């Protein structure tokens with residue numbers, strides 16, 4: 001992102017987002033070694049016994065939106081050569097599968113901006129048995145692309161959509177576009193058989209918190225799951241705080257004001273959303289992801305690898321470790337697996353949002369990979 005000290009100080013003076021260690025800083029970073037038994041088990045587990053089965057893999061740091069709770073309009077992106085290549089992404093997926101990962105979600109930035117997204121999907125689908133999924137803002141997901149991704153091996157898809165109101169789109173996404181286009185993409189995804197189709201929505205107080213019920217109605221209309229995610233302190237603009245934050249229980253009460261809900265059974269302890277069906281038997285579901293008010297860190301099964309090849313065991317953690325250096329230095333899969341095993345072992349116990357010692361991560365959600 002930052003080519004020289006001069007441009008670095010310019011960036012700072014403009015308060016533009018900064019993230020991504022310089023290459024000389026990265027090369028010093030390596031996680032402490034996991035105990036031999038953990039290395040020998042060849043399973044990604046952490047020191048607290050949590051088993052990692054889900055990888056969030058960032059394919060790009062670029063995004064075409066500047067959502068108010070995520071990225072700033074002046075965001076600067078990394079030079080392309082610092083991003084993982086298609087071959088590196090596919091290789092990492094193969095290595096993590098050998099360590100027990102069962103699901104890989106492609107994320108970003110906006111993953112559909114990657115010109116070789118179908119090649120990445122096919123590469124992973126052909127060479128592994130992991131379930132490949134995608135999270136997208138849907139603005140570039142027309143039916144043709146969706147079919148191409150499906151035919152390449154994409155299983156499930158999640159769209160991010162925070163408003164159904166055209167007049168609100170630009171104040172939230174801070175980019176041209178319209179919710180209609182995203183809703184069309186969601187319909188197309190359902191029509192071509194991607195399963196399941198989910199929608200993530202972040203509600204901000206005074207901005208779109210009056211849309212909870214309309215978004216729940218979208219779930220009923222399209223027979224999909226709409227999940228409300230609590231706004232997390234992962235925004236570049238550092239605007240997170242009580243005035244903007246809407247707790248999941250409040251969102252749920254809003255939805256219940258229109259529709260009675262019935263709790264669905266949990267399939268995995270690591271599921272992030274508490275999901276509910278509609279008591280009147282309508283199709284679709286709603287989910288509530290209370291990452292802030294009711295953290296689920298104790299059952300977390302996720303590991304992230306950012307688009308620039310840093311392993312992040314915890315979304316909110318300060319620690320991240322380089323795997324791109326190994327990929328580019330001719331390391332074999334055993335060495336790469338060792339780095340991943342070490343990083344997983346060091347996974348932080350959980351986040352401490354709200355506690356006095358909490359420090360917001362330097363990267364935004366967009367630079368981490370949500």
Ligand code: SAM
Nearest residue numbers: 070109110135136137160200231232365366370
């Ligand atoms: N561009 C893609 C998209 O929009 O889905 C993938 C990346 S985006 C960072 C992944 C998810 O993170 C989106 O659902 C977005 O709403 C969510 N997200 C971003 N910043 C967030 C924040 N501060 N709090 C809660 N969720 C956030």
